[in-house]
Amino acid sequence: MLLHQLPEDILYHVLSYLDYRSLSRLSQVCRSIWSFVNRDTVWRRVAKEFLNTGIRRDGTDIYPHIPLKERVKIAQNWYDGVCKRAIPLRWKTKLLPWLQLDGDVLFLSQAADIRAYRLRQGRPQRNPFKIYSGHDGDVCHFVLTDSHLISGGSDGKILVHSRTTGTVMELSGHNQEVNCLDSKDGLIISGSRDRTARIWTLNSSCLRDTIPLHDRVWSVALNPTLSSFVTGTACCENFSPLRIWDVERLECVCNLGSEFRRGAGVLDIAFESPFQLFTCGYDTFIRLWDLRLSPRKCVMEWEEPHDSALYCIQTDGNHMIASGSSYYGVVRLWDKRQTKCLQFFQLSSDPVSSPVYCLRLSSAHLYAALATALYSLDFKQSPIYIR
Structure with a gap:
């Protein structure tokens, strides 16, 4: 019997x-072997390890x-x-x-506007096909839902843009810049320099609750279960x-960690699951918190080797973490199964360095926003640098 004549379950094994x-x-x-080996079922086990x-x-x-x-x-x-x-994109004013x-759409905030660019083979087109505006100052942060784009600005306003009808709704409450936002299933959490976090209900467009935090709020994240949220x-x-x-009682469930240095602010928070939380900030560490443990504690750390603050992180939901640091536009890739940095890319060669303010991943691309340009890394193409 030839190999490709074996029963499928035997061949899979x-x-x-x-x-x-x-x-x-x-393959x-x-x-016949090529046709069988190319099935996703064959590659799923291998793909989980990459x-x-x-x-x-x-x-x-x-x-x-x-x-x-x-x-x-x-x-x-x-x-x-x-x-x-x-x-792919540059601008003259530092933002x-x-x-x-x-x-296949990339949303990028530039000053008071948020611009939507279509991606062709991973590269954003030169001109945006849609612009979301309405803020009196720069946009500090924004989030996407299936039906809305929600933005917070230096003017203290939160704007809710409908992605279908184009209407704009304003949420007023903060009196200083809105540094961070998160939204899921009609619930909006915002954090501001005015030392408060606020909860909004999208359907009623009114402020539900205010939580005084006695410190500037740099980051917020809603738990996927919507039962709780985290403030940094x-x-x-x-x-x-x-x-x-x-979320319901508006009580502090717990504090995470007890040995933070003064000024070690938390700049980005990301839930990977209802029980796994990633954080990063001025203390140069990426931390993984397990919320199932009692007490809840950090179970793993990754330290930025050049002692730079970490502005942003994103994970692939499995083994990879990408981080953006505060000097020279350095992006690092980390494998969660080891503590040392896997790869790093210095995007900016300018004498005056810029942090990586935000980064996003797709299957083959990484996009990083710096003060004067948008950088892209295409992992599907040959390594040629284009200016």
Whole structure:
């Protein structure tokens, strides 16, 4: 009996012993073997062990339209740091831009506007197809939902833009700049320099509650279960910068950590699951918190080797973390299974360095927003730098 004549369940079992190189070589034997080996079912086990293949830890696939074999090839480039660098957008005035990705559309805040760019082969077109405006000052932060774009500005206003009808609703309450936002299922959490966090209900467009925090709020994040949210503050007062709050009772459930230095503010927070929380900030560490433990505690740390503050982080939902630091536009890739940095990319060569204010990942691209430009790393292409 020939190999390709084996029953499928037996053949699946045989292939489960092969790594990605062996599978690639085997697919070149004949057409029938090629057709079988190229199935996503064969590559799913292999893809779970690679970086940024779109297979999350819970088994969900966020890029189902891309064959897994293709994603594993690209994932090897992520691991080896092989990419093509480009600067698709520049601007003259120094800004504090923010980014969001939604499929083949990139949203970028520039001063008082948020511009939506279509992506062609991962590269944003030169001109935006839509501009969201209405703030009297710069946009500090914004989030996307299925139906709305919600932005907070230096004017203290929160604007809710409908992505379908184009209408704009204003939420007033903060009297200083809105540094951070998060929104899920009609609930909005905002944090401000005015030392408060506020809760809004999208349907009623009115302020539900205000929480005094006695310190500037740099970051907020809603738990995916909507039962709680986390605030990260500047750590300039005698309070823990990381606190978990109950959404309904508005009580502080717990403080995370107890040994933060004064000024070790938390600049970015990201839930990877209802029980796993990633944080980063001025103390140069990425931390993973396990919220199932009692007491809740940090279970792993990754230290920025050049002692730079970390402005932003994003994970692929499985093994990879990407971080943006405060000097020379340095982006680092981390494998959660080890503590040392896996790869780093210095995006800016300017004498005056710029932090990476925000970064976003897709299956084959990384986008990073610096003070005067948007940078992109294409892990699907050959490594040629384009100015």
